[in-house]
Amino acid sequence: MSGTKGNDLFKDFPVVSIEEWEEKIKQDLKGVDYEKKLVWKSPEGISVKPYYRSEHLEQLGYLNSHPGEFPYTRGYSKYGNKWDIREDILVKQPEEASHKALRVLENGATALGFIIKKGVVKTPDDLETLLDGIDLEKTGINFLSGTETPKIISLLADIIRKKNVDPGKVCGSVNHDPIGYLTMNGKYIIDKEQDFDNAAGLIKNHGKKLTAFRLIGVNGINFCNAGASAVMELAFSLATGNEYLSIFTGMGLPVDLVAQNIQFNLGSGSNYFMEIAKLRAARMLWARIVQAWEPKSEDSLKTYIHSETSDFNKTIYDPYVNMLRATTEAMASAIGGTNSLYVKSFDRSFRDPSDFSERIARNTQIILKNEAYFDKVTDPSAGSYYIESLTDSLASETWKLFQQIEKAGGYIVAFENGFIQEQIEELCRNRIMNLAQRKEVLVGTNQYVNTRESAIENVEVGESRGSIKLPDNLVAKPLKKFRVAEVFEELRMNTEKYKGKTPEVFLFTYGDKKMRKARAAFATNLFAIAGFNIVDNTGFETTEEGLNAVKKRNPEIVVLCSSDEEYPEIADTIYQSLSGKTILVIAGYPKKSIDNLKETGYKHFIHIKTDVPDVLREFQRELKIV
Secondary structure (H helix, E strand, O other), rough: HHHHHHHHHHHOOOOOOOOHHHHHHHHOOOOHHHHHHEEEEEOOOOOEEOOOOOOOOOOOHHHHHOOOOOOOOOOOOOOOOEEEEEEEEEEHHHHHHHHHHHHHHHOOOOEEEEEOOOOOOOOOHHHHHHHHOOOOOOOEEEEEEEEHHHHHHHHHHHHHHOOOOOOOOEEEEEEEOOOHHHHEEEEEEEOOHHHHHHHHHHHHOOOOOOOOOOOEEEEOHHHOOOOOHHHHHHHHHHHHHHHHHHHHHEEEOOOOHHOOEEEEEEEOOOOOOHHHHHHHHHHHHHHHHHHHOOOHHHHHHHEEEEEEEEEOOOOOOOHHHHHHHHHHHHHHHHHHHHOEEEEEOOOOOOOOOOHHHHHHHHHHHHHHHOOOOOOOOOOOOOOOOOHHHHHHHHHHHHHHHHHHHHHHOOOOHHHOOHHHHHHHHHHHHHHHHHHHHHOOOOEOOOOOOOOOOEEEEOOOOOOOOOOOOOOOOOOOOOOOEEEEEEHHHHHHHHHOOOOOOOOEEEEEEOOHHHHHHHHHHHHHHHHOOOEEEEEEEOOOOOHHHHHHHHHOOOOOOEEEEEOOHHHHHHHHHHHHHHHHOEEEEOOOOOOOHHHHHHHHOOOEOOOOOHHHHHHHHHHHOOOOOO
């Protein structure tokens, strides 16, 4: 087709305005509320439209910037979308961890994270053993060493001098984060003044030499793993970073030196497009925050973002689904333009990761690079009406919350006053309720449960939020890591302990085929969440036939699955025959006959508004499971 003919073709398709689209949609909805039907609210409070057009982007000024240009929404590189494939290794013995690190690098990783507990690396020889065989000028080295960090970085500086390595080419970080320690422990490492003096000393003593090495971490991943929304994670992280700028410049350190030593460690959750937008918004907002401090170098406006797949949405049951969750989270981080990424193993929630699970996690990134070519295109989501709109909305909502924190006196004051904790806990309560009512789906946990699966032995789920007695010496209530599946996993684990057998739920299906099938499916999904054994039936022609089948099985629970109109016909006969022998449940909430059903003696009704955990706990109590 020639160019002329191609241009003529477009004349056959007249431009359709937004107004015309909206009018057509309203006609198709036939009076149904547009906002309720087609516009949904994300956990961040962002209203997501059913469609986006170029007109929705007209007010977005940053769209005129290119990759490598302020405000860096589109990333820092004009050429490609490179990121480091990082793998974190728990150091139990330096020599053993060193062997594993070399093996990991041979198998595709390009950066390492060493998790070092107190007392493991005691001498210069221990750290030298750990780093033996690793090219410090080509491999990113990151230390997650907590209170050991000042010692580790001093030992690293000695090794760099000893091996005659160019300190300016050593890339990586030490995840030193006094504010993060306060957040997760509710108290300071030593005390506030000493903690920040020590952190400032790291920057002052090593920051000018280790120019490619970041010495201060802002651990937004902690907020993500506690259940925070993308807006909260970003706002709290930016407020933490801004607090560091304020504290360290107040101690006499240049803003350029401070800014260039801060690394943001962010989580990647399950809201795919939102997570892409989050990284783009993070770069833009941080650049503007640092710009307000009037740095001398443009490099100070750029930050290094390390991403990790979230723990919050991972599950113990049906754990292989965690691979799928981690894959989409990794994709979002890569497309969003992270600088490095750690994909966690699917089984880390309930055991030490196996070689297999670590290899699968590492290969996820290798496939994204070498087979999907995600590293070849700079800012691959640019121009997407939806993602650009999300980026703008996310940045706007984050900025509002950030300003609220600043007006309250900054992150530390907001945390010590409980504001940060309250924001996250309220959202978590809402998310648990949404999962309980199955407005949100966690595959294998609150929907599509594999009933043949048993819990991993010796696994304990976390204590419920707020149930832990806190020490008296805390500055503030610490933030608690939280997996949203724990509430449901606890129910299922309790069921597995029941009298050495699985309680049986018998579905008494009768009457209208469509309704009995729908309600049987609903009941199956609900009781499967707690690990009950479901006995389904194709439908009984008479109540007598159904009652005979019940008596043969002798189940702990019988669920009537029929239509609202037919319940009055069968309910009394079934109740008179089975009352006192089993727990009787009605699937649905038949408004016209509900009072009569209750008068008959029925007290259990399951329906779409049911608080699933509460209802299942009630059944477990009646069965004396808990």
